Structure formats: C-alpha cells, structure tokens
Amino acid sequence: MRIFELTLPLNIDTIGKLKPKDKVLLSGELFTARDAAHKRLAKILKNGDDLPFDISKTALFYCGPSPAGDGQICGAIGPTTSYRMDRYVPEFLAAGLRVMIGKGERSAETNSIIRQYHALYLSAIGGISAVLSQHIVSCETYLWQELGTEAIYRMVVDSLPCYVSIC
Amino acid sequence: MRCIPAKEIIAAVFEAIQYISYNPDPELHKFLVNALQYEQDELARDAIKAILENHKLSPANRIPLCQDTGTTIVFAQIGVGICLEEPLTESINKAVRDAQKSLPLRASMVQEPLFMRKNTNTNVPAFVHIESIPGDSLILEIAQKGGGAENTSFSVMLNPSSESDEIIDLICSKVIEAGSKPCPPIVLGIGIGGNFELAPILAKKALFEKLGRANSIPEYAHMEKQIVERINKQGCGVQGLGGKITVIAAHIKSAPCHIASLPLAVNMQCHVHRHTRVEL
Numbered sequence: 001m002r003i004f005e006l007t008l009p010l011n012i013d014t015i016g017k018l019k020p021k022d023k024v025l026l027s028g029e030l031f032t033a034r035d036a037a038h039k040r041l042a043k044i045l046k047n048g049d050d051l052p053f054d055i056s057k058t059a060l061f062y063c064g065p066s067p068a069g070d071g072q073i074c075g076a077i078g079p080t081t082s083y084r085m086d087r088y089v090p091e092f093l094a095a096g097l098r099v100m101i102g103k104g105e106r107s108a109e110t111n112s113i114i115r116q117y118h119a120l121y122l123s124a125i126g127g128i129s130a131v132l133s134q135h136i137v138s139c140e141t142y143l144w145q146e147l148g149t150e151a152i153y154r155m156v157v158d159s160l161p162c163y164v165s166i167c
Numbered sequence: 168m169r170c171i172p173a174k175e176i177i178a179a180v181f182e183a184i185q186y187i188s189y190n191p192d193p194e195l196h197k198f199l200v201n202a203l204q205y206e207q208d209e210l211a212r213d214a215i216k217a218i219l220e221n222h223k224l225s226p227a228n229r230i231p232l233c234q235d236t237g238t239t240i241v242f243a244q245i246g247v248g249i250c251l252e253e254p255l256t257e258s259i260n261k262a263v264r265d266a267q268k269s270l271p272l273r274a275s276m277v278q279e280p281l282f283m284r285k286n287t288n289t290n291v292p293a294f295v296h297i298e299s300i301p302g303d304s305l306i307l308e309i310a311q312k313g314g315g316a317e318n319t320s321f322s323v324m325l326n327p328s329s330e331s332d333e334i335i336d337l338i339c340s341k342v343i344e345a346g347s348k349p350c351p352p353i354v355l356g357i358g359i360g361g362n363f364e365l366a367p368i369l370a371k372k373a374l375f376e377k378l379g380r381a382n383s384i385p386e387y388a389h390m391e392k393q394i395v396e397r398i399n400k401q402g403c404g405v406q407g408l409g410g411k412i413t414v415i416a417a418h419i420k421s422a423p424c425h426i427a428s429l430p431l432a433v434n435m436q437c438h439v440h441r442h443t444r445v446e447l
Contacts, residue, residue, distance in 0.1 A: 001209050021210060021408070036284070066234050066273035075271065076234035081315045081348045104315070104348035105407065125406045126315065126350040127233040127439035128217050130224035148286045149273050161217070163210065163408060 005159065009057040010099055015120045018167045024122055025159035030059040030101070031142060034080050036150035038088045045091055052143050052152070056096030059122075063101075064149035065139060066129070074139035074155075076129030079103040082121070086110040093117045101162055114166045122162035135160040169303040171447055173252040173261075176305070179445050180262035183309045184239060185270060187441035188231045191222040194378035195415065195440050199352075202412055211410030218405075218438060233439040236272035237311030239263045239293035242372060248303030256295045264289045275314065296368060308375045310442040316349035322358075322367045322432035329429055331390055334359070338433055339397045342414065347407025350437035352415045354378065355394065358432040359387075361422040366430035373418035374436045375444070382419050391417040405438075 001023055006014060008028030018024070031053060033041060044051055062082050066075035082102030089100075089110050098119045103126045106114070114121050124132065135157050142154040199215050206212055225232045241259055245251075251258075266272055267290040276291065277284040300306075321341055325334070338357065358369025382388040394417040404410035415438070424430060 001213065023210075023213070064234065064273060064275075066231055066236050067271040069229060069271060072230070076231040076236065076273070078234040080235070081318065083348065103350065103406065105346045123347070123407065125214050125217055126235075127313075127437055128221040129232060129234045130228050130230040131217055131221045133228070133230045134224070148288060149275065150286070165407075 008059055008099065010120065012118050015098065015118055015167055018120065018164045020164050020167065022164040024162045024164060026059070026101075026122070026162055027158050027160070028058075029154065029156050030061050032061045032063040032065065032153040032155060034062055034064050034150050035084055036147050037144060037152050038085050040144065042088050042091060045095055051095065054096070055092065056098060059099035059101055060092070060097060061101045061155065065153060066149070068139070074133055074136045077132045077136055077139075078126055078129045079124040082106055089113060093119055106166065111166055119167075120164065121166035123165045124160070124162045132160065168250045169248055170250045170252070171305055173258045175447065176251075176255070176258040177262045177265070179447055180241070180259050180307065180309060181265050183307070183443050183445050184262065184266040184272075184311060187309070187311055187443050188236055188266075188270060188272060189226045189229060191225070191232060192378070192440045192442065195438065196222050198378065198415055206410050206412055208404060208408070208410030210408035211405040211412065214405040214408050231270075231272060232441070233313060233437075234273060235275065235313035235315065237313050237441060238276060238290065240310045240312055240371065241293055241295045242308040242375070243295060243297045244300045244306040245297060246300055246302040246304045249305055255297060256293070259293050259295055260291045263291050263293045266290070305447040307445045307447070308442070309445065310374065312441070313350075313437055313439065316353060316435040316437040319345035319349040320367075320370070320432070320434045322370075322430065324363065325429040325431050327427060327429040331386065334431060335390055335393050335397070337431070338394055341433065342398050342435070343401050343403065345435065346403055349435040350406065350439070351403060351413045352405055352438050353413065354415050354436040354440055355417040356434040356436060357417060357419045358430070358434075359419060359421045360424040361430055362424060362428065363430060365422055366432035367434065369420040369422055370432040370434035373420040374434060374440075375442055376418045378440070379416040380418065384421070387419045387421065391419055
C-alpha cells in the first residue's frame with residue numbers, strides 16, 4: 001500500500017502520481033457539501049454567478065457532520081454516499097473542482113469525466129467517525145446555516161485518511 | 168393492569184439510543200476481531216483496524232460511531248395487560264427529541280419529502296411499529312439506522328413459481344450492484360412472504376436477530392449461507408476496498424402469503440449495526 005501525505009490545494013502533477021487504492025493522508029482547508037448544498041451551488045453556477053469560495057483550491061467533502069458536544073472541535077465526521085452528487089460533477093469540474101471526498105462507487109459517466117479532467121475522487125471509510133474526528137483541526141459553519149447538517153462547513157483537516165478511488 | 172409511567176418509557180428509550188450511538192454491537196465487534204485472523208487483503212485489513220479503533224474511540228471520546236447518527240426505528244410489543252399514560256409513539260418521540268438535543272445527535276429527518284425538505288431539527292418522527300402481545304410486559308426493539316444502507320435496500324413482488332436459487336441470484340446481484348454504498352461489511356435482513364408492506368417489515372425485523380444465527384428452517388438456513396458465501400467471493404470487501412468480507416450475515420424471516428404472491432424485501436445494514444432490546 002502506497003501512502004501519500006498531501007496538502008490542499010493539489011496540483012495536476014500531484015494527482016497524476018496517484019493510482020487507485022493508494023492511501024492519502026490529506027491536510028488543509030476543505031468544504032463540506034452534500035445534497036442540499038450541491039443543489040444551491042449548482043443554481044449559483046447556472047445563474048452565471050461566482051461561487052461563495054474558490055472550489056479549484058480546495059476539496060468538496062460529501063459530509064454532514066453531527067453537532068459538536070461541549071468542549072469538542074466537531075461531532076461525528078464521515079463521508080456520505082457520493083453517487084447522489086454525480087449529477088453535479090460535470091458542471092463543478094468545469095467550474096474548477098478537482099478533489100472530491102465521499103464513499104461508494106460513482107457512475108460510469110462520472111468515472112470517465114473525473115479522469116478526463118485529471119481530477120481526484122477519494123473514498124473515506126464510512127462509520128468511523130470517532131477516528132476521523134481526530135483529524136479535524138477546525139470546523140465551522142461557512143454558509144447556509146439554515147440547512148443544518150446540510151449547510152456548507154469550512155474544515156481544516158490534518159492527515160485525514162482516505163483511499164484513491166478515481167484519478 | 169400494569170401501568171407504566173411515560174417518563175419511564177422516555178428514559179428507557181433515551182438510554183437505549185444513547186448506548187447504541189456510542190457503543191458498537193458486541194457481536195459485530197467480535198466478528199471483526201476474528202476477521203483479522205483470515206482477511207489477507209492489505210487495504211481491507213487497514214479498514215477493519217480503523218473500524219475497531221473507532222469502536223474504542225467512540226465511547227471514550229463521546230463521538231457517535233457514525234456521523235449519520237440515524238433515524239430511530241422501534242418495534243414495540245405491548246402486552247394486553249399494560250396501560251400507558253400517552254400513546255407510545257409520543258413517548259418515543261420525546262426520547263428521540265431529547266437524544267438529538269442533549270447527546271447531541273445529527274438531525275437527519277426532513278418534514279416533507281419532495282418539495283420543502285425542511286429539516287425537523289429534532290430527528291422526530293421515529294418509525295414505530297406496534298404489536299399487541301399477551302401478558303403485561305412492554306418490549307422495545309430499538310435501532311438507529313443510517314441512510315446509505317437504507318437507500319440500497321429493495322423490495323419486489325416475485326412470481327410465486329420462483330425457485331430459491333433465483334431468489335439467491337437476485338439478492339446476490341443487488342448486493343453486488345450496491346457495492347460499497349451501504350458501507351460493508353453489511354448485514355442483510357431478508358423478508359420473504361407476507362404482502363406488499365409486510366415483506367420490508369420482516370426484512371427490517373430480521374436485522375434485530377442475533378448476528379449470524381442460522382434460520383431454524385433448514386431450507387432458509389441453506390439460503391442464508393449461500394447468499395453470504397456467494398457475495399463474499401465477489402471481492403467488494405470492507406468499504407469496497409477488496410478482500411473476503413462484504414457480508415457478515417444474512418437473516419431471513421418468512422411469513423404466510425397469498426396464493427398469487429411471493430413478496431421479497433432486502434434491508435441492508437451497514438457495519439455500524441446500532442440496535443438493542445429493552446424490556447419494561
């Protein structure tokens with residue numbers, strides 16, 4: 001098993017060195033977005049407006065955290081199933097997105113377009129929230145608080161363990 | 168008549184939700200410890216070790232086992248000699264609301280499914296199934312179930328001439344198609360018979376059975392074994408990373424059905440198998 005310690009943003013050369021089933025310990029700033037946030041981000045793109053953050057410099061983490069308890073940086077952290085976000089991938093890649101983190105297989109079309117853009121889809125293990133939460137340096141609601149867990153959270157992660165699924 | 172105060176029920180359901188949100192299923196934990204003896208795949212072993220580490224850290228650090236802290240499902244059996252202060256569902260929903268707020272758990276329920284999809288912010292309502300039984304006990308089987316595995320579950324009305332081999336084929340192909348989406352290693356609850364609504368309920372109830380128990384009817388026990396063995400040869404493995412362990416166990420529950428029908432339902436359960444039983 002090859003293990004890479006990588007820090008966001010990732011450039012095309014770094015992604016080019018990776019192969020499926022490599023382990024990646026990912027650090028840096030990323031943003032969570034799941035179904036409801038994707039819907040809103042896609043609407044912004046459709047209207048021709050700028051996204052609320054630079055998606056080319058970060059990663060989208062398909063994740064809806066649980067609330068933090070007293071004295072905790074974050075609650076339970078982990079990936080949600082990625083295929084539900086497949087329909088948004090082409091337009092997000094066109095807008096600059098290069099790194100996605102989630103779990104589960106993606107459609108054949110999504111596989112092929114991710115490779116076409118030399119982008120990267122990382123799988124995190126689902127259901128190991130207490131392990132993953134140890135790699136969260138900070139976690140705050142960034143946008144659309146009214147969506148609750150489906151809001152966009154800005155997270156700084158340190159060596160978040162993932163596996164390369166598509167690159 | 169034996170009267171059970173609402174506050175007693177609320178406290179018991181709250182305690183059950185709290186316990187299963189932070190503590191792994193002991194049977195499943197044992198299975199994974201044992202799996203390290205025979206799983207050779209390097210990535211699968213890495214993932215199993217991470218899951219076992221999570222089993223330790225979750226109760227120690229008080230972080231829920233999974234970020235999808237689930238929706239609450241209760242199968243209640245109420246003795247005919249029991250009297251309650253309020254409808255059972257009300258007491259259960261109070262406990263669910265308390266648990267979401269004070270543990271805290273993730274709010275994962277939307278009020279309306281298609282248009283607004285506004286979060287209830289409380290995890291209410293729970294899914295409650297009530298059955299009347301003789302005697303004066305109140306038995307609650309409680310689960311917290313995540314969305315990923317639920318989304319890969321299915322039900323189908325088969326032709327009653329279907330053979331058991333065809334059913335095995337169908338189940339295996341659906342589970343293989345689901346891949347790592349339901350967070351394997353998974354447990355399969357399989358409902359055969361009943362009618363359109365009963366088969367999925369049987370499938371869900373089957374998840375509450377002791378992990379890996381063989382069916383008391385030999386033909387069904389044989390099917391369970393076949394399903395587990397065949398899927399595990401396909402190589403999806405822990406979280407889709409490969410290896411021999413995609414399915415931990417398959418539990419079939421059957422029920423009488425119409426002469427024209429053969430309903431089948433399969434409820435998939437991720438490795439965060441949160442379930443318990445409370446008797447009041």
